[in-house]
Amino acid sequence: xxxxxxxxxxxxxxLAASAISRATDWELSLDTRLVASDAYPSFMDxxxxxxxxxxxDSGIKLGRARLxxxxxxxxxxxxxxxxxxxxxxxxxxxxxTEAYLLFRPYPRAGYRFRxxxxxxxxxxSLENRSSGWxxxxxxSYSAINSWLAVxxxxxxxxxxxxxxxxxxxxxxxxxxxxxxxxxxxRAGVMIATSxxxxxxxxxxxxxxxxxxxxxxxxxxxxxxxxxxxAGAYLGVEARYFDRAVLRVLRYDNRGDPSAPxxxxxxxxxxxxxTSAGLRIEAEHGWTAIVQWLGGDTTIxxxxxxxxWPFQSTFGLLSKxxxxxxxxxxxxxFAVQTNAPGVYGAQDGHAWTAAYMFxxxxxxxxxxxxxxxxxxxxxxxxxxxPPLANETQWQLAIRYALGSSIR
Amino acid sequence: MRPACPATLLVRVQTPDGHALPxxxxxxxxxxxxxxxxxxxxxxxxxxxxxxxPDVLVIPVGSTVEFPNSxxxxxxxxxxxxxxxxxLPLYRGKPYPPTHFDQPxxxxxxxxxxxxxxxxxxxxxxxxxxRTNEAGSWSAEVPHGRYRVELxxxxxxxxxxxxxxxxxVGDADRAELTLRxxxxxxxxxxxxxxxxxxx
Numbered sequence: 001x002x003x004x005x006x007x008x009x010x011x012x013x014x015l016a017a018s019a020i021s022r023a024t025d026w027e028l029s030l031d032t033r034l035v036a037s038d039a040y041p042s043f044m045d046x047x048x049x050x051x052x053x054x055x056x057d058s059g060i061k062l063g064r065a066r067l068x069x070x071x072x073x074x075x076x077x078x079x080x081x082x083x084x085x086x087x088x089x090x091x092x093x094x095x096x097t098e099a100y101l102l103f104r105p106y107p108r109a110g111y112r113f114r115x116x117x118x119x120x121x122x123x124x125s126l127e128n129r130s131s132g133w134x135x136x137x138x139x140s141y142s143a144i145n146s147w148l149a150v151x152x153x154x155x156x157x158x159x160x161x162x163x164x165x166x167x168x169x170x171x172x173x174x175x176x177x178x179x180x181x182x183x184x185x186r187a188g189v190m191i192a193t194s195x196x197x198x199x200x201x202x203x204x205x206x207x208x209x210x211x212x213x214x215x216x217x218x219x220x221x222x223x224x225x226x227x228x229x230a231g232a233y234l235g236v237e238a239r240y241f242d243r244a245v246l247r248v249l250r251y252d253n254r255g256d257p258s259a260p261x262x263x264x265x266x267x268x269x270x271x272x273x274t275s276a277g278l279r280i281e282a283e284h285g286w287t288a289i290v291q292w293l294g295g296d297t298t299i300x301x302x303x304x305x306x307x308w309p310f311q312s313t314f315g316l317l318s319k320x321x322x323x324x325x326x327x328x329x330x331x332x333f334a335v336q337t338n339a340p341g342v343y344g345a346q347d348g349h350a351w352t353a354a355y356m357f358x359x360x361x362x363x364x365x366x367x368x369x370x371x372x373x374x375x376x377x378x379x380x381x382x383x384x385p386p387l388a389n390e391t392q393w394q395l396a397i398r399y400a401l402g403s404s405i406r
Numbered sequence: 407m408r409p410a411c412p413a414t415l416l417v418r419v420q421t422p423d424g425h426a427l428p429x430x431x432x433x434x435x436x437x438x439x440x441x442x443x444x445x446x447x448x449x450x451x452x453x454x455x456x457x458x459x460p461d462v463l464v465i466p467v468g469s470t471v472e473f474p475n476s477x478x479x480x481x482x483x484x485x486x487x488x489x490x491x492x493x494l495p496l497y498r499g500k501p502y503p504p505t506h507f508d509q510p511x512x513x514x515x516x517x518x519x520x521x522x523x524x525x526x527x528x529x530x531x532x533x534x535x536x537r538t539n540e541a542g543s544w545s546a547e548v549p550h551g552r553y554r555v556e557l558x559x560x561x562x563x564x565x566x567x568x569x570x571x572x573x574x575v576g577d578a579d580r581a582e583l584t585l586r587x588x589x590x591x592x593x594x595x596x597x598x599x600x601x602x603x604x605x
Contacts, residue, residue: 023497025479072480075495106484106493106518129604136603167486167514167524171592242522242595242605281596320598358600404479 025070027131027402031063033139039372039390040379043150043194044089044201046214048379050348050372051392052140052199062087063139063396064200066132078102080118082132086201089211095204097133098153112162119155119205122233123177124148124249126279126289127316133202137287137327138354139368139394142314143196144275144293144331150203151190151222152251156181156230166241175237177249185226185255188269188297192308193217195346195376196333216378226268227259248276257300271297273310285320307338325356333374343381348374361405366396413575416545417555419538420586426542427587431464431558433532437572438552442533443467448504451515451525453477453496456601458515458525462560467531470504482518489513489529512558522605524595526560550575557585561592 033053041047041054053061065085072078082098100118121133125145130136133149141149158179165172183206190209193216203209203222210217235249255270273295280288294311311334318327331350337343354368370392380386419430436442446468452459453475465471473483475496483494489511494502507513510531517523528535534546556570564587575581 023480075482104518106482107486107516109486112521131602136600164516167516241593242599243593281599283596285598404477406478 023072025403027066027068027400027405029064029066029132029398029400029402031065031396031398033061033063034395035059035061035392037390037392039392040384040388042199043190043197043210043217044087046211046217048194048216048376048382048384050195050197050350050374050390051370052197052201053392053394063394063398064132068132073101076103076105078104080120084132084202084204090204090207095207097202097204099205107164107167110164110168112164114160114162116154116158116160117156119153120158121148122152122154122158122179122249122251123160123235123237123247124152124251124275124277124293126245126247126277126291134200136356137316137318137325138329138352139366139396140198140200140352140370140392142291142316142329142331142352143198143312143333143350144291144314146197146199147191147293147312149199149201150197151184151187151209153184153203153205153223154179154181154233155183155205155223162237166239171240173237173239175239177233177235177237179233181231181233181253182225182228183223184231184253184271185268186220186222186224186266187253188271188308189217189220189222191271191297191310191335192269192299192306192344193220193378195335195344195374195378196310196312196348198331198350198352198370198372216382220266224261224266226261226266227256229254229256231255243281245279246277248274250274251295257298257305258302267299267301269297269299271295285318285325287316287318287320289316289318290314305338306342308335308344309338310335323358325354325358327354327356328352337377343377345377346374348372348376362400364396364398364400366394366398368392368394368396370394411579412547412549413578414545414580415548415553415555415575416543416580416582417538418543418582418584419557420542420584422587422590424586426538426540427559427591428538428540428542429462429559430538430542431462431528432536432538432544432585433464433530433556433558434534434546434548435532435554435556436548436551437554441531443531444533444535446470448472450474451527453481453483453517453523456517456520456523457597458523460525461595462526462528462537464528464530464535464537465507466535467510467529468506468508469529470506471527472504473502480519481523483515484518485513485515485527487511487513490527493518512560520601520605522595522601528558532556548575550577555583555585559591561594562587563589563592 040049103115162175212219231253233251255268257270275293277291296309314331316329335346350372444466513527
């Protein structure tokens with residue numbers, strides 16, 4: 001742990017020093033955790049625990065060491081890089097969670113257009129709104145957004161057109177987003193072989209899941225292009241002033257489930273989902289979020305088609321009191337299988353409660369409790385109990401530095 | 407023969423439930439005699455903590471406005487309002503010449519980098535103008551005569567023309583007018599949300 005921390009801090013500092021020029025906006029942060037957990041080992045350790053830290057991880061752990069750089073390129077373009085170290089369980093400790101180029105022309109005649117190219121999150125989450133795609137409400141993301149963090153990313157282009165009604169005398173803004181991407185042909189492997197989890201570990205672009213040779217994930221790489229078919233998504237967004245956001249998105253990686261990789265022979269997972277979410281903010285620091293996601297993932301090895309439908313929903317309620325934020329979330333999640341004898345069914349729910357205190361722009365303290373109750377065929381197959389309760393406590397201290405952190 | 411000394415015209419603005427409405431813009435135009443335009447001014451619209459300050463600025467036609475950017479981050483100020491379309495990049499420590507506003511109307515300001523930033527410039531050809539104080543009132547010294555008093559607020563749901571009133575400031579040295587909205591204002595922007603959050 002100490003060695004990993006040392007190495008990662010040094011790497012980030014080196015990166016920071018080389019990348020920073022006068023016009024660059026940058027952020028550097030270190031988030032450490034004191035963990036107490038009775039959970040099964042996490043998916044990164046080859047286990048089927050449903051939270052980030054298993055009972056073996058109790059003690060002091062690295063939460064995240066992060067460097068983010070935004071470099072304006074002329075007036076209308078900017079380059080964004082978000083690099084992090086979460087642990088030393090991937091090929092390299094340091095990984096890039098997002099890296100993209102943004103084209104941002106000035107809005108005209110009530111319309112605003114944006115174009116993104118690179119690797120980034122599709123616009124699904126209403127919870128992960130802080131820098132670094134973190135949640136300002138809880139340390140652990142909801143099951144839905146944890147899944148996105150683990151194995152969904154756009155590696156491609158995304159265009160967004162917004163009608164800025166609230167700036168032309170109306171109460172609403174409306175937006176439409178479309179994305180075309182590749183290198184996400186293995187999204188779904190986590191859902192089917194491990195299930196939903198509640199984590200804040202974001203798989204770096206071209207990173208891996210679990211450890212090679214250790215079932216069930218065997219070091220699977222979610223960011224692979226196997227069938228040479230582009231995936232796509234289309235989403236709409238409506239806003240009522242700055243009080244409410246409604247987002248609906250349909251995602252389809254358009255994978256060919258019978259196409260194996262020529263080198264590794266792993267199959268394409270055809271993954272499709274629809275997500276819908278509503279976030280309402282009111283006076284006195286109140287925020288409420290509800291989000292739903294439902295879809296399925298399919299593989300078709302010769303003479304067989306295996307399909308796992310999955311759904312998850314959460315409701316979050318949060319209140320800010322000055323520098324403090326108190327939040328509670330309830331998650332439900334389920335995975336089904338379509339054929340007898342095929343493992344992967346999971347059913348569970350989770351309660352999360354978190355208190356965050358922003359002492360100033362540099363220091364943040366957080367205390368979080370997560371309790372997950374789940375049944376899992378995969379866990380039973382590994383010799384675990386059909387029904388399990390897992391509890392994880394985290395005390396987090398984060399220090400941040402940056403060009404706009406004063 | 408009217409006395410030459412002016413009278414105080416006090417305008418009170420109230421919400422539909424009778425509470426004082428601070429920050430409402432009041433304009434006064436004479437209905438008789440030659441039109442008198444308020445003199446142009448040089449005003450400031452600053453950028454502080456990723457917000458515009460003030461949130462509403464009233465200026466006479468022909469005025470100039472400076473956007474100094476007191477933030478450590480860059481901004482890209484824009485307006486696509488018909489009264490003034492402009493784009494103004496504000497980089498750290500790089501001053502820009504003031505912008506000239508020569509058409510009356512509402513100019514909605516935004517930032518192309520920070521989507522949540524919002525402010526309004528009201529460019530007016532009225533003779534007298536101002537914003538109501540915390541008690542919801544504002545007053546001007548006007549000569550005796552007949553006037554039209556109008557009200558504007560960025561979150562108004564009422565029809566502006568229907569809220570306006572005409573009145574005669576007679577021989578007394580003081581006249582009062584209360585304007586009450588018939589519909590509640592639209593919700594105010596949330597101000598306590600951390601700026602680092604996505605809008």
